[in-house]
Amino acid sequence: MSQSEELKQEVHDYWNAASCGTFAAVSEKYTKEYYDEIEQYRYTTEPEIKPFAQFEKYKGKKVLEVGVGAGTDFLQWCKNGALAYGIDLTEEGINHVQHRLQLYNLSAQEFKVCDCENIQYPDNTFDLVYSWGVIHHSPNTEKAYSELVRVCKPGGEIKFMVYNIDSVLSRFFWVKHALLKLKPWKSKAWVLWNHMESMGTKAYNHNSIRSMMAPYNADVISVESPFTYYDTMARHSPAMSIADKMIPLIYNKNKDGWFLKMVCRKKI
Numbered sequence: 340m341s342q343s344e345e346l347k348q349e350v351h352d353y354w355n356a357a358s359c360g361t362f363a364a365v366s367e368k369y370t371k372e373y374y375d376e377i378e379q380y381r382y383t384t385e386p387e388i389k390p391f392a393q394f395e396k397y398k399g400k401k402v403l404e405v406g407v408g409a410g411t412d413f414l415q416w417c418k419n420g421a422l423a424y425g426i427d428l429t430e431e432g433i434n435h436v437q438h439r440l441q442l443y444n445l446s447a448q449e450f451k452v453c454d455c456e457n458i459q460y461p462d463n464t465f466d467l468v469y470s471w472g473v474i475h476h477s478p479n480t481e482k483a484y485s486e487l488v489r490v491c492k493p494g495g496e497i498k499f500m501v502y503n504i505d506s507v508l509s510r511f512f513w514v515k516h517a518l519l520k521l522k523p524w525k526s527k528a529w530v531l532w533n534h535m536e537s538m539g540t541k542a543y544n545h546n547s548i549r550s551m552m553a554p555y556n557a558d559v560i561s562v563e564s565p566f567t568y569y570d571t572m573a574r575h576s577p578a579m580s581i582a583d584k585m586i587p588l589i590y591n592k593n594k595d596g597w598f599l600k601m602v603c604r605k606k607i
């Protein structure tokens with residue numbers, strides 16, 4: 340196994356043990372209550388997802404979601420009448436999607452285990468390729484991005500989110516995992532690679548993500564990264580909410596947020 344294959348196996352094992360956001364549920368696994376808790380937590384803590392994804396805009400359109408996780412966004416494509424296709428590296432994620440569609444009596448075109456670095460669909464297939472918080476976990480993020488572009492139709496949209504290395508959260512993580520561990524020489528990239536979710540997580544800023552995307556056949560429509568819930572200190576303890584008043588004095592609330600959200604259009 341190459342180093343990259345070993346890392347991908349680690350990423351698989353991490354997310355296969357528990358899909359993203361499932362920690363928020365206390366009800367019995369696979370019940371409606373369980374999924375309602377996951378969904379409520381997700382759209383409360385990440386309110387930027389709905390306006391970014393625009394679930395209702397793609398009725399009758401072919402949408403591929405890359406990295407469905409526990410399937411919360413995937414369900415919205417199905418509810419809103421998109422011709423929904425979903426992939427994830429893990430059997431666990433695909434299993435969740437199956438349970439959720441059955442629970443809500445919804446259907447999708449197809450969902451399957453598949454690596455985003457080698458998407459098993461032909462070129463120019465989808466009107467929208469959507470991916471929230473996924474490709475930075477895959478060892479070759481640039482290859483994954485090239486695949487999002489490849490399977491998108493000319494004139495179609497690619498919307499994806501990766502983590503922002505210049506965010507308040509990245510700095511907070513650096514303080515916690517480097518400075519307070521007496522390793523101030525370690526970089527934010529090192530900290531995120533070793534301590535943010537699965538091993539090997541990467542993060543970008545506005546310049547580095549544009550450089551990564553530049554060689555591929557898509558125009559960048561927008562790159563946005565305003566503050567998120569994860570950039571607040573009050574989420575750790577209400578007593579820390581005083582710090583939240585200081586943060587915008589030091590950092591840019593329109594740019595230094597954790598989610599770097601990209602909207603691109605494939606060239607015709």
Ligand SMILES: C[S@@+](CC[C@H](N)C(=O)[O-])C[C@H]1O[C@@H](n2cnc3c(N)ncnc32)[C@H](O)[C@@H]1O
Pocket residue numbers: 350351354355358359360405406407408409410426427428429432453454455456470471472473474476477478
């Ligand atoms: C942070 S979770 C995000 C899941 C979902 N998009 C969400 O927002 O809840 C990361 C997901 O990326 C998936 N993933 C990681 N590497 C992948 C790869 N190479 N191909 C497909 N999915 C991958 C994981 O299995 C996991 O479900």
